[in-house]
Amino acid sequence: MKLQTRKAVLFITTYxxxxxxxxxxxxxxxxxxGWEVTVVAPHEKDSAVRQMFCPxxxxxxxxFRTGQSKIASELxxxxxxxRARFGRRPVIVLxxxxxxxxxxxxxxGPLFGKKLIYHNPDYYDPITYPVRSWMEGRLxxxxxxxxxxxxxxxxxxxxxxxxxxPVLVSPPNLAARWPIPSRSEKIRSELDxxxxxxxxxxxxxxxxxxxMVAQVMEALALLxxxxxxxxxxxGSVNPKAEELMRRLGIRERVLMLPPLDYAGVLxxxxxxxxxxxxxxxxxxxxYFTSPGRLTEYLAxxxxxxxxxxxxxxxxxxxxxxxxxxxxxxxxxxAAGIQRLESAIASGGYKRAKMRQxxxxxxxxxxxxxxxxxxxNNLVSDKPKVKQAPPPQYWFPGPxxx
Amino acid sequence: MKVIFVCYPTDESSAPHxxxxxxxxxxxxxxxxxxxxxxxxxxxWLDDCIxxxxxxxxxxxxxxxxxxxxxxxxxxILSAKPDxxxxxxxxxxxxxxxxxxxxRKFQLIYQTQNVVGPGQSWIYESCEGLFARHCDxxxxxxxxxxxxxxxxxxxxxxxxxxxxxxxALWPVPERTASYxxxxxxxxxxxxxxxxxxxxxxxxxRDDRMSPQLVEALLHLPKNYIxxxxxxxxxxxxxxxxxxxxxxxxxxxxxxxxxxxxxxMMKMLTACDIGIMLYPDTAxxxFYQSPGRLTEYLRxxxxxxxxxxxxxxxxxxxxxxxxxxxxxxxxxxxEAIRKIxxxxxxxxxxxxxxxQETALGELAYETQALPVFEKVFGAAFRETSAV
Numbered sequence: 001m002k003l004q005t006r007k008a009v010l011f012i013t014t015y016x017x018x019x020x021x022x023x024x025x026x027x028x029x030x031x032x033x034g035w036e037v038t039v040v041a042p043h044e045k046d047s048a049v050r051q052m053f054c055p056x057x058x059x060x061x062x063x064f065r066t067g068q069s070k071i072a073s074e075l076x077x078x079x080x081x082x083r084a085r086f087g088r089r090p091v092i093v094l095x096x097x098x099x100x101x102x103x104x105x106x107x108x109g110p111l112f113g114k115k116l117i118y119h120n121p122d123y124y125d126p127i128t129y130p131v132r133s134w135m136e137g138r139l140x141x142x143x144x145x146x147x148x149x150x151x152x153x154x155x156x157x158x159x160x161x162x163x164x165x166p167v168l169v170s171p172p173n174l175a176a177r178w179p180i181p182s183r184s185e186k187i188r189s190e191l192d193x194x195x196x197x198x199x200x201x202x203x204x205x206x207x208x209x210x211x212m213v214a215q216v217m218e219a220l221a222l223l224x225x226x227x228x229x230x231x232x233x234x235g236s237v238n239p240k241a242e243e244l245m246r247r248l249g250i251r252e253r254v255l256m257l258p259p260l261d262y263a264g265v266l267x268x269x270x271x272x273x274x275x276x277x278x279x280x281x282x283x284x285x286x287y288f289t290s291p292g293r294l295t296e297y298l299a300x301x302x303x304x305x306x307x308x309x310x311x312x313x314x315x316x317x318x319x320x321x322x323x324x325x326x327x328x329x330x331x332x333x334a335a336g337i338q339r340l341e342s343a344i345a346s347g348g349y350k351r352a353k354m355r356q357x358x359x360x361x362x363x364x365x366x367x368x369x370x371x372x373x374x375x376n377n378l379v380s381d382k383p384k385v386k387q388a389p390p391p392q393y394w395f396p397g398p399x400x401x
Numbered sequence: 402m403k404v405i406f407v408c409y410p411t412d413e414s415s416a417p418h419x420x421x422x423x424x425x426x427x428x429x430x431x432x433x434x435x436x437x438x439x440x441x442x443x444x445x446w447l448d449d450c451i452x453x454x455x456x457x458x459x460x461x462x463x464x465x466x467x468x469x470x471x472x473x474x475x476x477x478i479l480s481a482k483p484d485x486x487x488x489x490x491x492x493x494x495x496x497x498x499x500x501x502x503x504x505r506k507f508q509l510i511y512q513t514q515n516v517v518g519p520g521q522s523w524i525y526e527s528c529e530g531l532f533a534r535h536c537d538x539x540x541x542x543x544x545x546x547x548x549x550x551x552x553x554x555x556x557x558x559x560x561x562x563x564x565x566x567x568x569a570l571w572p573v574p575e576r577t578a579s580y581x582x583x584x585x586x587x588x589x590x591x592x593x594x595x596x597x598x599x600x601x602x603x604x605x606r607d608d609r610m611s612p613q614l615v616e617a618l619l620h621l622p623k624n625y626i627x628x629x630x631x632x633x634x635x636x637x638x639x640x641x642x643x644x645x646x647x648x649x650x651x652x653x654x655x656x657x658x659x660x661x662x663x664x665m666m667k668m669l670t671a672c673d674i675g676i677m678l679y680p681d682t683a684x685x686x687f688y689q690s691p692g693r694l695t696e697y698l699r700x701x702x703x704x705x706x707x708x709x710x711x712x713x714x715x716x717x718x719x720x721x722x723x724x725x726x727x728x729x730x731x732x733x734x735e736a737i738r739k740i741x742x743x744x745x746x747x748x749x750x751x752x753x754x755x756q757e758t759a760l761g762e763l764a765y766e767t768q769a770l771p772v773f774e775k776v777f778g779a780a781f782r783e784t785s786a787v
Contacts, residue, residue, distance in 0.1 A: 127555050152710065156549055159684045162520050281559070284552040310545050314710050317717040390681050 005379045008036040010089035014096045017047035022172035022292045024049040029368035081106045095119040104139045115378045119147035123285030137161035150290035154391045166388040172292035176363035181267040188271045199341045202272035203231045204293045207241035212278035212327045219333035221248035230255045270300040277306040278327040298358035301351030402431040408489035412441035414661045418565045418692040427453040429785040438470040491517045494528035512540040516685035530554040543690035561772045566695040568765035573699040576670045584671040588655045597741045600672035601629045605637035610678035610727045618653045620734035630659045669700035677706040678727045698759035701752030705736040
């Protein structure tokens with residue numbers, strides 16, 4: 001394959017590099033495949049991916065929503081988009097859906113051979129966001145490649161926006177090489193609250209109605225006191241959550257963790273017994289969700305308690321990684337938690353098996369080859385596709401019974 | 402309860418699924434007026450509902466006769482004063498749009514067992530979207546389709562789901578060794594040892610992955626034979642015969658003349674493996690809930706289907722068969738072989754379980770009755786005879 005242009009990509013995202021590393025996995029893999037990568041992101045200075053795996057990256061801090069005024073923040077983003085538009089990098093990746101509205105008008109007109117890629121790590125539901133969804137459609141139809149983070153979403157966006165370019169899936173999954181802190185008795189005793197035979201559920205979220213936290217708490221109230229919940233509360237306890245916990249009499253069974261860095265989040269996760277992945281069925285994005293938490297739990301060897309929605313349920317059934325429940329119904333959640341506990345007690349959902357499943361099917365390295373190939377195709381002499389086929393079916397590796 | 406049903410005709414040769422909702426309602430004692438635009442007379446199976454279903458067929462003679470159909474639908478609704486108007490399928494929505502202008506003294510329900518994917522047909526897509534947005538309820542046949550439908554047409558609530566399926570009381574012929582022998586003899590396969598009959602589930606069609614299925618025979622032993630249903634001289638049959646000749650698979654593919662729905666069900670009872678493959682070309686195929694599913698299951702036939710998430714989940718949950726990549730003849734062959742190599746006692750047990758699943762969790766009533774109760778409210782339960 002002859003290269004037409006150099007393999008250099010500019011990756012712009014509004015997601016802070018210090019929050020979670022999922023968004024930076026794609027440039028990481030491209031960098032390993034010989035691409036010259038420049039990342040523009042808020043707090044990129046402190047990016048764990050760059051510091052641990054890609055010290056050769058070029059990077060710029062994007063001063064977007066990092067403390068300064070809204071106008072300064074906006075100007076900073078517009079300046080970076082314009083630099084990308086008229087700069088030297090032949091391939092531009094617009095990551096994060098917040099960029100759509102600006103990029104739509106900034107990238108109007110001829111691109112002079114530049115390749116434009118839009119990577120949406122979320123989903124704009126046309127019911128909730130009709131204007132943004134429309135703009136997204138206009139932008140994506142101009143793109144040379146569209147990347148979604150979930151297979152159903154990819155398929156639906158392709159159909160909804162009538163895309164002709166290739167559509168690929170890049171899930172927010174951790175790489176198998178991502179360091180997982182070891183288990184610690186100190187943290188475990190913090191989580192189990194000195195309760196004998198405690199069963200600790202981990203929810204990497206604050207009190208968020210879209211994460212069905214109220215229903216999980218109600219389910220907890222239906223279960224014996226050894227069942228406990230650990231949440232990322234960000235230090236302060238939401239008054240609504242406080243009120244609910246007091247009413248249900250479970251305050252002492254719920255631990256709200258202080259703000260933690262990503263390694264800290266994983267450290268607490270690794271000392272829990274199961275992860276919670278419940279989502280409200282409020283829009284298509286949450287119904288067909290592909291949460292980064294999934295591999296955070298699995299990488300730590302935790303089985304999951306997931307919503308019974310087609311996408312998640314398929315994963316759970318296919319790879320035997322947990323239980324699915326009706327997330328609107330606390331009794332169903334409670335029953336699911338009990339099923340998890342008794343399965344673990346009788347030797348099921350072994351940590352090593354969950355971890356193995358993560359490495360075999362979910363780890364980002366498994367997803368990288370088709371993505372890298374698609375990027376290589378963009379700068380090769382291959383003719384531009386007029387109508388790309390639908391995204392290829394999905395999880396790498398054989399299904400487990 | 403009085404229901405007006407607007408649909409295309411359900412004739413003897415076609416599958417009964419479009420009319421299943423009103424047939425069920427009629428059996429439960431509700432009065433149904435079935436309005437259809439077409440030429441074929443209603444199927445005999447609707448006979449057991451006669452007295453409760455008034456069938457009015459408007460002859461289809463060119464596009465202008467559509468106006469005649471419209472002049473049948475609107476006055477019927479105005480004079481019959483129904484409790485509910487149920488419109489089935491995107492093809493009816495250009496007519497049904499006129500109903501939106503009528504004084505709404507009835508529940509308006511739109512049900513579809515297909516999906517007009519974006520860009521496939523602008524007229525049906527626009528009419529369907531506009532009509533669905535103004536209906537009291539929308540019913541689709543697959544949960545993922547329901548979510549997609551809501552999103553794409555901006556519906557206020559997620560459509561209800563009733564999977565396309567046969568009801569438990571649908572008569573299905575029993576599997577008998579004598580009938581199988583008869584079929585084997587008629588197909589000229591009596592000398593094939595350990596014969597595995599693979600039901601293609603219809604004629605030779607590209608959108609049923611028939612070319613890939615025929616190619617899959619290259620990777621299977623010679624006792625695996627595919628049965629298509631098609632008329633002699635049809636385009637599909639001609640193309641199939643051409644492919645068979647090209648691949649030197651003579652004798653591995655046989656044809657039965659298209660026997661109508663009842664005949665097709667009878668034929669399935671003689672088969673070992675059912676094929677339910679769809680191409681990965683559009684939303685409608687990708688999120689499938691085909692009537693063929695319970696047809697196979699009721700006949701105790703394990704299925705090979707496309708490895709699409711909705712179908713795959715169903716297969717994982719209920720153990721209905723194997724999934725395969727529909728574009729890959731090797732993958733199809735592997736899935737067929739997995740089923741074909743299951744020893745006899747085990748497969749007999751499996752067949753029984755498949756039939757039980759089709760009669761229980763996947764039966765039409767199991768899914769439809771809770772939805773009917775939700776849609777029609779308490780009145781439905783009170784006025785139902787069963």
